[in-house]
Amino acid sequence: MSDRKGVNDLDQPLSWLPETWAETLGTLGEPSYRGRQAFEWIWRHDARTYDDIAVWPKGLRARMAERYPFRRVDEERVRRGADGTTKLLLRLADGERVETVLLPHDYGTSVCVSSQVGCNMGCTFCASGILGRVRNLNAGEIMDQVAAAAAANRAPGGGPVRRVDLMGIGEPLDNYDHVLRFCRLVHAAPGFNLSYRHITLSTSGVVPAIYRLADEQLAITLAVSLHAPNDALRQRLMPINRAYPLAKLMPAARYYFETTGRRVSFEYAMLADVNDDPGTARELVDLLTATPMPCHVNLIPWNPVPEQAYEPSPMARVRSFRDLVQQHGISCTIRRELGQDIDAACGQLRHREEADRRPSRIRRNPPRFGAEGQSG
Ligand code: SAH
Ligand code: SF4
Numbered sequence: 001m002s003d004r005k006g007v008n009d010l011d012q013p014l015s016w017l018p019e020t021w022a023e024t025l026g027t028l029g030e031p032s033y034r035g036r037q038a039f040e041w042i043w044r045h046d047a048r049t050y051d052d053i054a055v056w057p058k059g060l061r062a063r064m065a066e067r068y069p070f071r072r073v074d075e076e077r078v079r080r081g082a083d084g085t086t087k088l089l090l091r092l093a094d095g096e097r098v099e100t101v102l103l104p105h106d107y108g109t110s111v112c113v114s115s116q117v118g119c120n121m122g123c124t125f126c127a128s129g130i131l132g133r134v135r136n137l138n139a140g141e142i143m144d145q146v147a148a149a150a151a152a153n154r155a156p157g158g159g160p161v162r163r164v165d166l167m168g169i170g171e172p173l174d175n176y177d178h179v180l181r182f183c184r185l186v187h188a189a190p191g192f193n194l195s196y197r198h199i200t201l202s203t204s205g206v207v208p209a210i211y212r213l214a215d216e217q218l219a220i221t222l223a224v225s226l227h228a229p230n231d232a233l234r235q236r237l238m239p240i241n242r243a244y245p246l247a248k249l250m251p252a253a254r255y256y257f258e259t260t261g262r263r264v265s266f267e268y269a270m271l272a273d274v275n276d277d278p279g280t281a282r283e284l285v286d287l288l289t290a291t292p293m294p295c296h297v298n299l300i301p302w303n304p305v306p307e308q309a310y311e312p313s314p315m316a317r318v319r320s321f322r323d324l325v326q327q328h329g330i331s332c333t334i335r336r337e338l339g340q341d342i343d344a345a346c347g348q349l350r351h352r353e354e355a356d357r358r359p360s361r362i363r364r365n366p367p368r369f370g371a372e373g374q375s376g
Contacts, residue, residue, distance in 0.1 A: 014140025108162035116170025140182035173209035270313035
């Protein structure tokens with residue numbers, strides 16, 4: 001699936017780091033502090049056009065608008081849940097839509113961003129996979145989700161963005177270059193200035209890209225979507241397991257820990273009578289003790305997706321699973337269920353909208369892996 005020309009260009013203004021702004025403005029004879037100003041006004045003061053950069057002379061705004069145009073995302077829909085969760089449906093310049101979710105925590109707000117329009121990984125329990133991947137998001141579009149979330153959170157009771165999770169629609173490691181640039185953008189000082197430790201990247205297990213990310217040595221928190229402790233079951237849930245079975249995935253997770261010193265999280269969506277019985281919990285313990293490293297297991301109560309033939313595990317079963325894992329000395333918690341009333345789970349709102357709007361888009365073909373699945 002080819003990305004539309006231009007859209008996935010790393011060299012467009014919203015994907016520029018402060019130094020690129022400074023260099024570009026330097027070619028127009030401007031002093032380097034103008035680069036910092038551009039970055040700060042776009043990302044902290046919500047400049048939607050060059051004309052909004054109030055500290056710039058008019059002539060400079062006009063020259064930049066002519067040579068380096070950019071377009072911010074538009075907020076199409078906002079849904080606020082009873083528990084403080086907010087979900088944004090955002091429209092991109094080419095009319096595609098992505099979701100961004102704000103989650104309130106005791107430490108402040110976290111923002112869950114999408115990395116692709118749709119997803120090609122085809123996990124059988126997920127709404128994002130149903131539509132397939134339409135295109136990658138560019139770094140600026142991922143960054144603009146954080147900005148839109150920060151703006152939506154400025155209402156009374158809201159606060160600054162403290163963490164970013166690459167856990168929305170899409171497989172971040174299938175869009176490596178833009179996701180990495182995004183991490184650098186959100187870390188940059190004149191913008192959101194988040195430490196890499198406060199960025200979590202969740203992957204279905206694109207093994208070569210896990211090694212590559214480890215070698216960047218950025219202290220980003222890695223979450224690996226495991227969902228099953230053996231290949232037969234994991235393959236049923238996640239087609240990517242055929243390309244990267246557990247014997248390849250687990251050493252990659254360990255390498256990530258050894259290289260970055262960061263404890264890896266394993267995500268595990270609880271599906272009734274599929275992966276939630278005590279025997280499977282013991283298998284999970286065996287798998288994790290066979291690859292010794294500090295890790296954490298995050299049990300996710302499954303958010304029902306009508307098209308997928310699963311049921312969520314009863315809460316009592318989820319708790320027993322957690323207790324069994326913990327009894328073996330492995331850190332394990334149950335993720336809080338947030339935003340259930342507003343379809344806050346991965347890909348659900350976009351999927352619902354797209355299915356109503358363009359039913360022909362629903363993919364009937366099985367997902368493909370190969371060169372593009374490994375593009376990280
Ligand atoms: N593609 C990446 C990141 C996005 S999905 C990945 O798969 O890791 C973020 C997490 O939500 C993953 O662990 C994914 O397996 C899980 N998930 C997807 N659909 C879900 C659902 N309906 N209910 C609960 N968790 C879900
Ligand atoms: Fe894609 Fe992640 Fe959903 Fe799997 S769980 S289809 S990798 S978004």
